[in-house]
Amino acid sequence: MSGKIVRVIEGGGSGLRRADYSFANGTLGNFRRMENIPKTIEEAIAFMCEELMPGIEGVAGSLAGVWAENHIMKKSPNLHVFDGEDIGKRISTICNRPSFWGNDMLTAATGEAYLRNLYDFYILTVGGGIGGKRVYKGEVINPDAEVGHIIIDNSPYAKMCGCGNQGCVEACASGGAVKEKIIEICRARNITIPSGIDICKFWDDEYDAEKEWAIILYDQVAHALANLFTILQKTHPTQLIVVKGTLGINVLARVSDRIRFYMREKMRINPQWADEDFLKIEKSISPNEGSLVGAAVLWEKYAQLW
Numbered sequence: 001m002s003g004k005i006v007r008v009i010e011g012g013g014s015g016l017r018r019a020d021y022s023f024a025n026g027t028l029g030n031f032r033r034m035e036n037i038p039k040t041i042e043e044a045i046a047f048m049c050e051e052l053m054p055g056i057e058g059v060a061g062s063l064a065g066v067w068a069e070n071h072i073m074k075k076s077p078n079l080h081v082f083d084g085e086d087i088g089k090r091i092s093t094i095c096n097r098p099s100f101w102g103n104d105m106l107t108a109a110t111g112e113a114y115l116r117n118l119y120d121f122y123i124l125t126v127g128g129g130i131g132g133k134r135v136y137k138g139e140v141i142n143p144d145a146e147v148g149h150i151i152i153d154n155s156p157y158a159k160m161c162g163c164g165n166q167g168c169v170e171a172c173a174s175g176g177a178v179k180e181k182i183i184e185i186c187r188a189r190n191i192t193i194p195s196g197i198d199i200c201k202f203w204d205d206e207y208d209a210e211k212e213w214a215i216i217l218y219d220q221v222a223h224a225l226a227n228l229f230t231i232l233q234k235t236h237p238t239q240l241i242v243v244k245g246t247l248g249i250n251v252l253a254r255v256s257d258r259i260r261f262y263m264r265e266k267m268r269i270n271p272q273w274a275d276e277d278f279l280k281i282e283k284s285i286s287p288n289e290g291s292l293v294g295a296a297v298l299w300e301k302y303a304q305l306w
């Protein structure tokens with residue numbers, strides 16, 4: 001087993017987070033969070049390289065967006081200071097350590113596979129957006145997939161998606177889409193959303209109180225996710241779908257039976273691919289830290305002094 005320690009970085013809409021991963025202990029430590037969203041690339045790189053002790057052999061990053069060659073961020077959905085930047089080269093220049101950079105779902109899939117010794121599964125994030133990766137024979141086989149932008153609603157009034165298309169699963173069943181729907185429903189039904197409470201928490205409370213609107217909306221999300229799961233099962237069937245993301249975990253806890261019901265209706269040739277005996281649908285073992293571990297695992301394979 002490797003005795004290496006690697007600095008791991010994660011970023012998203014709420015800013016940057018870093019920790020140090022020890023392969024020998026299999027643990028993450030020295031967590032730090034950058035409270036504000038970085039305004040300049042220099043500020044972001046300085047945070048990544050801060051307190052890099054001599055024993056830390058390199059830097060591994062997990063950031064949403066499109067990467068080129070494991071070190072250049074082509075386009076970030078939420079941290080635009082990174083757009084077009086050769087992050088690997090900047091790290092090499094500032095702290096002279098090899099680095100690896102990859103998409104947050106690639107690292108999450110790699111982390112889940114490593115932590116659970118899994119070789120064949122799909123992992124999906126259902127949070128602010130929707131993303132997914134397929135692990136087959138221990139490797140991520142679709143690193144550039146755009147699972148959230150699979151179109152599941154072809155109707156002319158389907159919701160617009162951030163990508164510019166209509167009816168993507170992300171426009172129908174992501175946390176962002178659901179928040180908009182809650183506001184629309186409550187306005188139409190004259191329901192007052194209490195101030196100071198998260199909109200989705202209000203929806204959950206209403207669901208637990210068996211309010212009709214909240215049950216219908218959960219059912220719609222289950223239907224949309226069933227459409228997605230069905231497409232995944234029909235293209236490359238698996239026996240395990242791992243779910244992460246706040247909304248995804250809430251949906252699993254409340255309406256996983258509805259997801260299976262709708263999947264069975266759509267899978268007439270191989271309905272058993274939706275059955276519990278065949279397909280497990282589980283939440284991620286490490287929804288918050290798996291991608292950091294995955295970044296370190298990919299660092300061991302692919303890191304370079306760029």
Ligand SMILES: [Zn+2]
Nearest residue numbers: 149161163168
């Ligand atoms: Zn889209």
